[in-house]
Amino acid sequence: MPEEPTQAHRFDLARKARSTSLLEDYVELIADLAAATGEARATDIAKRLGVTHPTAIKAIGRLKAAGLATSRPYRGVFLTDAGLELAKKTKARHRLVVDVLIAIGVPTESAEADGEGIEHHVSEATLRAFARFMRNRA
Amino acid sequence: MPEEPTQAHRFDLARKARSTSLLEDYVELIADLAAATGEARATDIAKRLGVTHPTAIKAIGRLKAAGLATSRPYRGVFLTDAGLELAKKTKARHRLVVDVLIAIGVPTESAEADGEGIEHHVSEATLRAFARFMRNRA
DNA sequence: ACCCTAATGTAGCCCATGCTACATTCGATG
DNA sequence: CATCGAATGTAGCATGGGCTACATTAGGGT
Numbered sequence: 001m002p003e004e005p006t007q008a009h010r011f012d013l014a015r016k017a018r019s020t021s022l023l024e025d026y027v028e029l030i031a032d033l034a035a036a037t038g039e040a041r042a043t044d045i046a047k048r049l050g051v052t053h054p055t056a057i058k059a060i061g062r063l064k065a066a067g068l069a070t071s072r073p074y075r076g077v078f079l080t081d082a083g084l085e086l087a088k089k090t091k092a093r094h095r096l097v098v099d100v101l102i103a104i105g106v107p108t109e110s111a112e113a114d115g116e117g118i119e120h121h122v123s124e125a126t127l128r129a130f131a132r133f134m135r136n137r138a
Numbered sequence: 139m140p141e142e143p144t145q146a147h148r149f150d151l152a153r154k155a156r157s158t159s160l161l162e163d164y165v166e167l168i169a170d171l172a173a174a175t176g177e178a179r180a181t182d183i184a185k186r187l188g189v190t191h192p193t194a195i196k197a198i199g200r201l202k203a204a205g206l207a208t209s210r211p212y213r214g215v216f217l218t219d220a221g222l223e224l225a226k227k228t229k230a231r232h233r234l235v236v237d238v239l240i241a242i243g244v245p246t247e248s249a250e251a252d253g254e255g256i257e258h259h260v261s262e263a264t265l266r267a268f269a270r271f272m273r274n275r276a
Numbered sequence: 277a278c279c280c281t282a283a284t285g286t287a288g289c290c291c292a293t294g295c296t297a298c299a300t301t302c303g304a305t306g
Numbered sequence: 307c308a309t310c311g312a313a314t315g316t317a318g319c320a321t322g323g324g325c326t327a328c329a330t331t332a333g334g335g336t
Contacts, residue, residue, distance in 0.1 A: 050149050
């Protein structure tokens with residue numbers, strides 16, 4: 001039943017995407033912070049995401065459980081190789097999605113805002129089509 | 139603080155969209171079933187969404203709490219005026235999103251699948267841009 | 277060297293969204 | 307018209323992802 005394009009299957013994919021989107025957001029942000037300031041602190045992560053710090057810390061716990069990050073008490077958060085990999089992919093997808101929205105004529109601010117949610121639902125096939133679209137336009 | 143395009147604010151919008159997306163899915167589906175078969179039964183809803191029936195029934199309870207639907211024990215589910223309104227808007231948005239994806243070159247099946255998740259994150263401004271895009275192309 | 281602040285961590289709560297297992301009710305059919 | 311299967315409803319559990327309130331630790335400034 002790998003290829004079963006029923007409506008139920010589509011909703012299933014959407015649910016899966018929703019559940020991974022949080023982790024992707026965190027990983028992407030941690031990579032950004034690490035690149036910008038050398039380290040990713042829980043408080044900064046929380047501030048950037050607009051959540052309280054316990055929420056961020058709990059999420060970081062889930063990242064660790066998922067093998068995407070490591071952290072020692074009272075130290076910052078660091079991505080594992082798997083985390084870095086995911087961050088790279090997520091970041092590239094994010095950029096491409098926003099670029100396509102802008103190319104279509106979506107105002108920049110809307111593209112940035114909506115892209116934050118949309119990116120997590122873009123499959124590989126759609127991503128390839130996006131890349132093709134950007135390549136082929138004037 | 140209505141106009142504050144910070145990253146935190148964008149994540150906030152994405153979270154809000156995630157929390158409403160479930161209700162939108164249900165309302166849209168109920169409208170479809172009602173149009174197709176004359177009534178929306180909990181079991182059919184569950185089957186179409188790919189969840190178990192208690193899950194669907196609980197969600198229907200939330201729909202009722204939100205004033206989007208009504209139902210009496212052992213009868214089908216019916217949308218309120220507000221529910222119909224939301225269903226109409228959601229359905230139109232869904233179509234437009236899928237159409238734009240296809241126009242960009244996304245394979246139909248991917249467009250249908252990804253659209254299911256993407257639609258909930260498309261703002262009014264982006265929607266308008268999408269409509270403009272579809273109008274202006276060859 | 278101490279202490280104060282800010283960062284980090286913990287505990288405990290809430291709600292949404294899924295599930296399984298069990299109970300009830302409807303309605304079709306023998 | 308009685309019964310049995312399917313639909314509906316209920317109970318109870320888990321997890322994710324928020325929160326507030328409180329505890330602990332790190333580290334810079336006097």
